[in-house]
Ligand code: G
Ligand code: G
Ligand code: MN
């Protein structure tokens with residue numbers, strides 16, 4: 001499967017699309033956010049997962065253009081839904097560490113201006129490894145964007161090699177508890193202890209917490225008892241094409 005050459009043409013051929021997965025506030029029963037997740041609609045191979053082309057995009061440098069397309073599409077879509085009178089919610093976009101160039105902040109600020117989306121409705125998801133590489137430049141980029149009103153979330157929290165000290169150095173709004181902890185949270189005492197500790201730490205640092213990969217009512221019970229009220233996972237909805245997601249946003253969960 002030679003995707004390398006095809007990936008070069010995928011943008012101009014308009015073959016990428018975004019799916020959206022809701023983030024739920026369980027105490028209110030409402031959608032409070034959505035994560036944008038890229039897919040590649042390949043003419044012969046069908047719908048391709050980002051797992052199969054993001055690494056290639058990173059190797060070839062195409063991640064810069066693809067990443068800008070993702071931010072632009074997510075901002076324009078969110079603004080369009082707001083203008084239609086749908087509930088105003090934050091859209092979260094995944095950033096690769098390779099996107100942290102000196103041009104990242106100016107490019108995102110230009111897209112926000114162009115789309116006229118209020119910056120507080122855009123959240124950027126980064127991983128612990130992104131924070132650990134090249135920290136001074138990364139720190140100034142994050143500070144600049146945070147000063148402009150954007151929020152930052154740490155994705156897959158707890159799975160990376162990193163020092164917790166970045167939680168005081170960087171303006172982080174949200175920690176996303178990785179699915180690998182949530183999966184066995186009701187059966188594995190270590191996962192239960194780690195999840196409880198992450199939630200407690202986030203609360204005491206005044207950082208929002210969101211649990212990923214929530215699939216069962218037992219997981220919801222555990223998380224609720226530990227005061228984690230924001231959740232994302234197949235229990236509520238898998239990632240959906242834009243059209244379907246807008247119906248969910250209109251009708252509620
Ligand atoms: O549903 P899912 O198969 O979309 O996601 C698989 C992986 O791809 C996840 O780790 C997710 O963070 C990543 N991913 C999804 N969309 C994007 C994107 O737009 N940019 C980057 N860098 N990663 C993404
Ligand atoms: O790395 P990141 O957290 O961005 O990746 C999110 C990934 O998790 C996507 O591939 C998304 O489709 C997937 N996902 C979302 N909800 C669930 C879930 O409840 N169970 C599982 N197994 N995967 C999920
Ligand atoms: Mn993510």
Ligand code: NA
Nearest residue numbers: 155156178212
């Ligand atoms: Na994650």
